[in-house]
Amino acid sequence: MTIGVRRRMGVEERRQQLIGVALELFSRRSPDEVSIDEIASAAGISRPLVYHYFPGKLSLYEAALQRASDDLAARFVEPHEGPLGARLLRVMRRYFDFVDEHGPGFSALMRGGPAVGSSTTNALVDSVRQAAYVQILSHLGVTDPPARLELVVRSWISLAESTALIWLDGRRIPREELEPQLVNDFAALAAVSAAYDEEMAALLRRIVKDEPADGPFASLAGRLIALAS
Amino acid sequence: MTIGVRRRMGVEERRQQLIGVALELFSRRSPDEVSIDEIASAAGISRPLVYHYFPGKLSLYEAALQRASDDLAARFVEPHEGPLGARLLRVMRRYFDFVDEHGPGFSALMRGGPAVGSSTTNALVDSVRQAAYVQILSHLGVTDPPARLELVVRSWISLAESTALIWLDGRRIPREELEPQLVNDFAALAAVSAAYDEEMAALLRRIVKDEPADGPFASLAGRLIALAS
Numbered sequence: 001m002t003i004g005v006r007r008r009m010g011v012e013e014r015r016q017q018l019i020g021v022a023l024e025l026f027s028r029r030s031p032d033e034v035s036i037d038e039i040a041s042a043a044g045i046s047r048p049l050v051y052h053y054f055p056g057k058l059s060l061y062e063a064a065l066q067r068a069s070d071d072l073a074a075r076f077v078e079p080h081e082g083p084l085g086a087r088l089l090r091v092m093r094r095y096f097d098f099v100d101e102h103g104p105g106f107s108a109l110m111r112g113g114p115a116v117g118s119s120t121t122n123a124l125v126d127s128v129r130q131a132a133y134v135q136i137l138s139h140l141g142v143t144d145p146p147a148r149l150e151l152v153v154r155s156w157i158s159l160a161e162s163t164a165l166i167w168l169d170g171r172r173i174p175r176e177e178l179e180p181q182l183v184n185d186f187a188a189l190a191a192v193s194a195a196y197d198e199e200m201a202a203l204l205r206r207i208v209k210d211e212p213a214d215g216p217f218a219s220l221a222g223r224l225i226a227l228a229s
Numbered sequence: 230m231t232i233g234v235r236r237r238m239g240v241e242e243r244r245q246q247l248i249g250v251a252l253e254l255f256s257r258r259s260p261d262e263v264s265i266d267e268i269a270s271a272a273g274i275s276r277p278l279v280y281h282y283f284p285g286k287l288s289l290y291e292a293a294l295q296r297a298s299d300d301l302a303a304r305f306v307e308p309h310e311g312p313l314g315a316r317l318l319r320v321m322r323r324y325f326d327f328v329d330e331h332g333p334g335f336s337a338l339m340r341g342g343p344a345v346g347s348s349t350t351n352a353l354v355d356s357v358r359q360a361a362y363v364q365i366l367s368h369l370g371v372t373d374p375p376a377r378l379e380l381v382v383r384s385w386i387s388l389a390e391s392t393a394l395i396w397l398d399g400r401r402i403p404r405e406e407l408e409p410q411l412v413n414d415f416a417a418l419a420a421v422s423a424a425y426d427e428e429m430a431a432l433l434r435r436i437v438k439d440e441p442a443d444g445p446f447a448s449l450a451g452r453l454i455a456l457a458s
Binding site: 111122147148150151154155158159161162163166170172173177181184185188189191192193195196220 | 340351376377379380383384387388390391392395399401402406410413414417418420421422424425449
């Protein structure tokens with residue numbers, strides 16, 4: 001018997017290493033195309049040892065998706081300081097950073113990847129959407145949102161997803177343009193709702209009141225007026 | 230031997246009957262909850278006979294989804310006559326009719342139902358989105374869309390999907406309000422894009438030029454200006 005030069009990893013440490021290796025591979029190529037053999041090889045362990053820690057590829061995929069979901073939800077957290085438009089723009093930058101880092105895996109998941117339809121992956125995707133929703137309401141200072149505000153926020157979250165997916169498919173528009181555009185889209189969707197509903201109009205006036213003239217909210221209004229004339 | 234009073238159905242006729250019965254059941258409750266036994270009973274035939282025409286529930290689900298997809302795509306077709314806003318509003322009405330008729334099945338599919346992730350169901354959902362995209366471009370009179378127009382149209386289609394899903398979840402906002410709101414959302418997203426891009430601005434000016442003052446496009450502009458002042 002010899003004493004190994006490489007320290008043995010504990011169970012939890014090994015699991016975390018495998019999740020990291022798998023997430024890296026699932027982010028660079030569609031998870032469909034990543035094999036357990038490849039994950040084992042990238043982690044420097046045998047295929048049977050991978051199965052010792054994860055019963056199958058789906059459970060490893062779900063663990064990787066859990067880590068990615070936690071990561072993304074953490075990027076939504078923004079200090080409650082300064083103009084709202086600027087806060088949302090900073091979050092959009094971090095969102096596109098995430099999408100950029102996990103492109104193929106993000107596309108595969110949102111377009112219907114191998115493990116989509118599993119109740120675990122659906123619940124994780126929903127939990128990230130819910131985290132985004134809760135953050136936005138907290139920045140708007142609303143605890144009991146009317147149905148029209150909930151619609152604007154949730155449907156805008158879905159717009160941000162589809163915009164990111166379309167961006168990934170060829171990257172024909174620079175993300176530096178799409179980030180402020182999504183902030184403006186939020187303002188525009190809120191304005192459409194406010195155009196037909198007094199409660200939304202009052203909310204929007206309160207939001208816009210403190211926005212600086214050069215911020216993404218106010219500058220949009222100026223540009224739209226110029227466009228209309 | 231006796232001569233049956235009920236005429237025997239041909240193979241294709243029986244298949245079409247089963248698809249109709251299944252679609253009806255899949256539309257009223259989540260397809261997860263509908264059994265082959267129930268479909269057989271509703272069609273007035275035995276369970277083994279269902280399997281004679283469809284090897285399993287997935288293939289019957291896919292056939293029902295194919296019929297629903299064809300139905301929905303046909304509702305997107307609108308004569309190229311009159312103002313664009315009014316055309317889009319008529320399509321939105323037919324879209325909400327469809328969503329209303331197939332509520333639980335539509336939700337289950339779009340939120341990740343039992344057969345989601347099958348390449349056939351994903352392809353069908355994508356084909357409907359593509360049909361909507363092609364129709365909108367034809368009404369805009371654009372054959373070779375710039376990337377920013379493609380983004381506006383495709384991301385708006387996804388906004389219409391999420392708006393319909395949110396509507397189905399409690400129906401807290403009347404659909405009569407959401408239909409024109411989605412037409413306005415389209416104009417608003419196009420306007421945001423036009424605010425930052427000259428090609429989109431020229432396109433939007435051409436679209437709005439022929440819109441009547443009381444149409445959904447022009448009335449939004451007036452309401453937004455009133456909101457801003």
